[in-house]
Amino acid sequence: MAEFSIREMNVNDIEDVMVVDSVSFSMPWTKEIFVQEINQNNYAHYFVIEEDEEKIIGYVGLWIVEDDAQITNIALLPTYRGYKIGEKLFGFAVQYAIKKGASRLSLEVRVSNIIAQKMYRKFGLVPGGIRKSYYSDNGEDALVMWVNLY
Structure with missing residues (x-):
């Protein structure tokens, strides 16, 4: 049975993370964006999830500014979803x-991404508003979801 572990992302992970990003998003991030987030953004925190401590199958990023956390992105390889x-x-x-x-x-999530919205609701996130035409690839609106953590 596969074991999954989560650890902090480092620059050596970027190529594998970009694979996850490219199959998950229509406008994946560039290597330069990931490098900047990891090396220069003091608010950014990125983590990878690995299968059997060798294969990166997903990642999550968040910014923490004072007492506000914002999920920047979360993605898994398609074969690991569900x-x-x-x-x-x-x-x-x-x-x-x-x-x-x-x-x-x-966080922001596409209004059409019902599966992700259901998962976020399991963690107590609720809709807080709409960002009109948020996604530049197709002009889709984003649903803003949020939760008080304590």
Whole structure:
């Protein structure tokens, strides 16, 4: 049985993370964005989830500014979706934010991504508004979801 572990992302992980990003998003991030987030953004915290401590199958990123946490992105390789691995990864990010003193957590999700919205609701996130035409690839609206962490 496969074991899944979560650890802090480092620059050596970027190539594998970009594979996950490219199959998950229509406008994946560039290597330069990931390098900047890891090396230069003091608010950014990124983690990878690995299968058997050798294969990166997903990642999550968040910014923590004072007591506000914002999920920047979360993604899994398609073959690993539907097995609650995303819940494990998201739950880790929530607990990390709490440990770092965040009292609120928010994110944006495509209004069409009902599966992700259902998962976020399991963690207590609720809709807080709409960002019109948020996604530049197709102009889709984003649903803003948030939760008080304590």
